[in-house]
Amino acid sequence: MRRLLRHGTFAQVLDHCLNVNGLSLKRLQDHLAVRGARVSRAALSYWRTGRNRPERDESLRAVRALEDLFGLPESTLVSLLGPPRPRGRAAEPGSVDRKRMWPGHDPLLVALAAPADDRLRYLTVHEHVLVDADRRLAEVRIRMVVEAQRDHVDRFLVYQWVEESDLPELVEPRSCRPGRMRRDRETGATVCELVLDQRLVGGERAVVDFAWRFPPGPELTYYHRRFTRPARELVLQVGFAGNAPAHCVPYRQRTPATAPRQGRPLWIGPSNTAHLVLEDVQPGIAGLSWEWD
Template sequence: MSADRRSSLLLADRELRRLLRQGTFAQVLDHCLNAHGLSLKRLQQQLAARGVRISRAALSYWRNGRSRPERDESLRTVRALEDLFGLPESTLVSLLGPPRPRGRSAEPGSVDRKRMWPAHDSLLTSLAAPADDRLRYLTIHEHVRVDADRRLAEVRTRLVVEAQRDHVDCCLVYQWVEESELPQLVEPRFCRLGRIRRDEVAGATVCELILDQRLAARERAVVDYTWRFPAGPELTSYHRRFTRSARELVLQVGFGGTAPVHCVPYQQRTPTATPRQGSPLWIGMSNTAHLVVEDVRPGIVGLSWEWD
């Protein structure tokens, strides 16, 4: 295709020009497929006619942002896509940026989800759960209510999340109890409840929350939900688990009856690691303990208290 013909096609497609300025590789690929009326099967065939072999699964992953081309043979495919779609040379290649780190170093300090939530492993498998690096948790605001009988009654949570790739439309939330019946997730806001998996013996629950909108990379969303707990044993601690870093955690524990005599924050790397305690917290007239942590590292952050 001549350079003049390529320029004419580009000028005629306003949305494509916008995506090339502000969008991602996945968004541009998706737009070009739709604009040319191509299915992944037909695209695969046209690439094969140019001597380029690639699976439909790989093309699908590129299209939805689950992965991106980085190897030499993949970049050859991208250049063939530029020619097929009539785009100027390096138009798509320039959207890829530098190669991402691979393996364990892809996100320094992260903790494997199965290690952080060992009781939930079979539930995640049954859900065919996607990787948990699709969303970054920017802010977590959690309010825990302990009733007058010193039992956990409910946990209200607000999450501010940011998509780390395109086409993210859900998130998974977890709950674990040691000596009581499983809780119920209620009052989802800015999302709806999707699939639920429970394991009564392990005390584990996983719920899927479907976001109000499908997110592109770097887009953000707010999610609210509440866990309601049946009557259980006397509660002496509560924590939040992080497989990846977060910008801020606000943890409040409100006591419905007499306040504890002593309350301290703690952190630990994994559920089996030794906790590291911080300085005691003040519990004011509201009978509420507040903990604010910025730049949360992967691991566990919580509060523990003594009643008498």
Template sequence: MSNSERAGDSAFARVLRSSIARSGLSLDRVQARLLAKGIPVSVTALSYWQSGKRQPERRSSISAVAALEDVLALRPGELLGLLPPPKPRGAPARRRPPSDTVNFPMEALLALLERVGAPYALEQQHRLNPITVHDRCEVAEDGGQRSTTARTVFQATADAQDRWLLVYDHGGADAGPPYLQALRNCTAGRVEVDTEHGLTAAELLFDRSIDRGETQLIEYTLANGGPPYPECRNTYYREFRRPVREYLLEIRFHTPPRQCWQYSRAGEDPEQRRDLKLDATGGVHAIALDFGPGVFGISWL
């Protein structure tokens, strides 16, 4: 097996490995040049990245990759564009079939649904289809996620639909649960928290029951405690298990980043990227039309 075909390899690892070899620099010299830029990275981490054993995920690691592109004389984004989106931090978790959960143990989710009084939510998730989804993420001064406000229009595929079950991933056991505030056409019902796995399940009760073909618009905010605020790893995205007609994503920054881009992946298609420019208020937005299944998000440096 050649170096470029080793088990667990990735495009990021292959390009990083070949770029380091082409530069003629040892990992110690790469580390020294990064440190001169104020970016401390261990030789062990660099070795793991180029071997494919691990990939950069934390905000500090993503910044190190951007500096690596400069050290290795690569184009901006040449390495960053090969990294898949990190595990969601603070994005509402999609309700998936039991065999398709990737963000946390399925047994933890099932136990949480039982506690919130919705043990059959996974089987019933098709009864409300999201038609339009609008997320607005507020990034705090420390780079963490201050809050997310979501506005969603649902269409019922069965009669007597009166609630939406929200499952929220805090971003790990160390991050505390957010404060849920119902803003429009709904109220917060039962809420249960799994501190071990960093999960919250909450009912959003509609102000009226809707029947097949009818729609309902709700709006709510998930606010995190801080500072420090939970780390969002310089990205925010949603994974859509079914098509959505419109998804609008806004990111509002306390401190404007140097670079922003939107990205999307659908099925086995290669990732699509497009650079974004900050608006006059220090934020960016991206929109997806008739999208999914797939992942759509925004990243920044």
């Protein structure tokens, strides 16, 4: 806590206090109400994730109530807020427009009349990629922990793109079901709507599992994950059913149009699996690339 108060943000301190005290957003809302501060759970979720921060007089009264609730010295949290931020669309820092991240998918999103992609936040994303013995992409299994950023969230979109191959099939959904889907065989783009088993209010979380199964395609030499907004954690594992590649490196990109920045080569052990683990993932592309010979 001392380190966070000195070097952290308001959102980080609030998240730490909630975790340490075992408080849900609903219980926090009740505690604030007892102290005369009424705040919606959606607003509390925005404060916790850093998507928004308290600035109005009523919100600042709630912040002072938080200081009392958590036993913090007066103005401890208020001092972390800093000056007010500019309003409007430009006020959302740290994001990449999905048209830049998925340029070939824009017509599909228009056909779906897709809502903005800021209704859910990805907390953790775990992807296990299987490359078959013929060096082709066979399957990607995905587990995601998501958090609603507003009330009445019951679905979200997932994207897939393939090169010189037929389109993949979404299979084995858990805690969700496929909704509307749009595909473009010419560009290899797929957009699928996943409908959650339960409608979420702001701050509530869900765990969803699903997989993409791929028909035979070209030899695979890379795989990546694209983020339009920050996430807490990415775990990317690539398993090779045949011989492991001779060389494998992680890489990052801001968008598909920018040059990749490579990291240090990764060691692949007897399990024939390479893995990449990232925390506090910023918007952009994170992946692995390899050479077979």
